[in-house]
Amino acid sequence: MNDNTLAEQIADSLRRDILLGRLAPGALIKERDSSAGLGVSRTPLREAIRILASEGLVTLRPSRSPIVANPSLKEITDDLVVMNALEILAARLACMNATAGELDRITALHEEMLAISDTADAVSYFEVDMAFHRTITAASHNLSLADTHRSYMARLWRPRFLAASLRRDRPRVLRQHGDIVQGLISRDMGLVSREVESHTRHLVTNITDLYERHPNGQPGETVTGQAAMEPPRDPALRPH
Structure with a gap:
């Protein structure tokens, strides 16, 4: 090795x-x-x-x-504002540029999330969630956008993980992902823009709530018992 x-x-x-x-x-x-x-x-x-x-x-x-790293809530929410704009742009471009194969891949990732939502540990579920968003951005066929999106995903890795670990929020996330998939398939830029923006708005709300309730910088305590079970070996978590 x-x-x-x-x-x-x-x-x-x-x-x-x-x-x-x-x-x-x-x-x-x-x-x-x-x-x-x-x-x-x-x-x-x-x-x-x-x-x-x-x-x-x-x-x-x-x-x-x-x-x-221990970013402040202000730094995180500032990054989320930029991430929101990037993901809306990526989804709109994907409406125009995604191939049939890319749409099939996005759909398959959504179906995988549906299949594992009740049983997967936090890390495994998060992997598929982030793959869903990365694949939409890749389907924009804009390399500059994909590179910038990758950078912001890295900066928001732990906050997004904490939000994704909230099992009570999974049904809403899955519904929104399903609406995003349908918007992409129908090439409806208005629909995907609205759903991505709503998705990010709920993400900001969840992250803000977690960090405000745990100002010591360790909000993960709120999800450890309910969702953050031991992940499988060698999880492929690196943002690509």
Whole structure:
């Protein structure tokens, strides 16, 4: 196994711990302790930390240990405003540009979410949810938009995970996804714009509620018991 592959596996493990709140926002990631705990050398660990920093999950600090990112609610909501605009634009372009194969893939992801919504752990459900949004953006056939969207998805990875972990909200999310799929299939830009905007508005409400109830930066406590069960091994969580 080469160092790049090992680094990605270490990043997967650390990412899971961050998403599930085992590594809390603001927590130090000490190279010596982490490398010993994972049974790896520091070189692939450092590369894994750089991967997570590029995703917005870790903050690098000169001459000090990196920490788990702890963005403010204002920073998160500002990013969500931009994400909303990006996803509306992506959906409108996908209405014009998506191929039949891409529409089939988007539909299949929605059907997979429906099938696993009552049984999947939080991470598995989140993977499919984010794949749904990434695939719509890819169907826009606009590489600049896709690159920018990928960057904002990375920055909002943990807040979106926390929101997706609320089982009580899954029926609404699935209904909205279904309406988005129908809008894409019928090439109805007005419908998809309205549904994506409504989808993001509920996301902002859920995230704001979670963070306001947990101002210590650890809102994940609210979902751990009900949804954040142990994920399967090596979840493919990297935003692409």
